[in-house]
Amino acid sequence: MDHGLPDDHTVRAALALAVRAPSVHNTQPWRWRIADRSVHLYLDPTRALPSTDPDQRDLVLSCGAALHHLRVAFAALGWSAVVHRLPNPAQPNHLASIEPVRHRPIPYEIELSAAITRRRTDRRPFSAWPVPPGYLGLVTERAATLGATVRQAVDGSRDCLVEAMRAAAERHAGDPGYRLEPAEWSGRHDGVQWSDEAHESDCAELLVLSTSADHRLSRLCAGEALSAVLLTATNIGLATCLLTEPLEIPALRDRVRIGVLDDYGYPQAVIRIGWAPTSAETLPATPRRAVEDVLDPFDATEAAAC
Incomplete structure (x- = not known):
């Protein structure tokens, strides 16, 4: 990116946290495109599960989680995100356009960003302690x-x-x-x-x-x-x-x-x-695709229609 917006290192750092988002059956159905002033999120239909998710509800839900992860990551890095959801009716898989704006992070945003790498899907039985x-x-x-x-x-x-x-x-x-x-x-x-x-x-x-x-x-x-x-x-x-x-x-x-x-x-x-049992071991992180594997070239012609 240029024109005073996040540099490529910052954008890729945010995307590296975004792809840690949970997805149904770990399909990771997102694609990303980086423009000069924005980042674009697309649904990847090749990751669909026709029997499990025929109307792609789970895929869109998963992409929404990745979108929020990206917003949290940007906020912790000093950039608020202006989001335009479903910006192009002619491109239903173009789920969001994200425009970073300079922002001073607050402790809550930094804490949520840190939680991204700690979050795990825990399928084990939980303890009997009540949740307040x-x-x-x-x-x-x-x-x-x-x-x-x-x-x-x-x-x-x-x-x-x-x-x-x-x-x-x-x-x-x-x-x-x-x-x-x-x-x-x-x-x-x-x-x-x-x-x-x-x-x-x-x-x-x-x-x-x-x-x-x-x-x-x-x-x-x-x-x-x-x-x-x-x-x-x-x-x-x-x-x-x-x-x-x-x-x-x-x-x-x-x-x-x-x-x-x-x-x-x-x-x-x-x-x-x-609450996980106090004696429970820390769960390993579920594998994710690298940022480079989910990046596509930006299509300026398509963006002009948004």
Whole structure:
């Protein structure tokens, strides 16, 4: 970049943190382009999972998380991000244009940026220590600022959610097409090992992140809110795990919408949140593609249409 905007080292440092974002089944479905005054985020359709995610909801959600990671990274490096979401109707995979503006970072932004490299998807059972209501309130507030609602599943709504997770696991176990896709990803150097993530018997809190609409923009914003929840939780010492399996089957997603959200809003993600056991070992970082592997040349003609 030039004209007083971040130098290439700063931009690449921010992108290196952005690609640490969580993605469903670790698909990492993002592509980035760097222009003189902006950074552009694109969805990579070649990373799609047709059986698992036929409408690409999970892919857009994952890209939203990467977008928020980039904003957090830029803020800690001294650059606020002006974001234009879905800037080009003719290019639906062009998800965001990000314009950095000089900014003095505050401690909270630096702390969230530091949490990016510490965050892990923790599928292990959590301890019985309760999560303070204030902590749950904080992650709820952070999600709300990005246009999403977080609902804690308790009592009957928790039973509904756990049953939906169990039903999804059983249905997918008998679906060869669904089972093949995660198996293909787990065999790649950048894939994720497929495992049962429900752990309904442990002491985790279950949070459902939802939006008032269910179009591409709302799913992108849901991903940003998801990132805010996960990084906030990491920053205050909580362990987290993103779950989407019960939301990948339309009938079960409707069941969660009715049974947990009282037939209001659209569930976009389920988050297990709690305390890892004090004796638990530190989890290794999940492999990610290098920044160079997700960068494309900038297309000025395409940008002119935005």
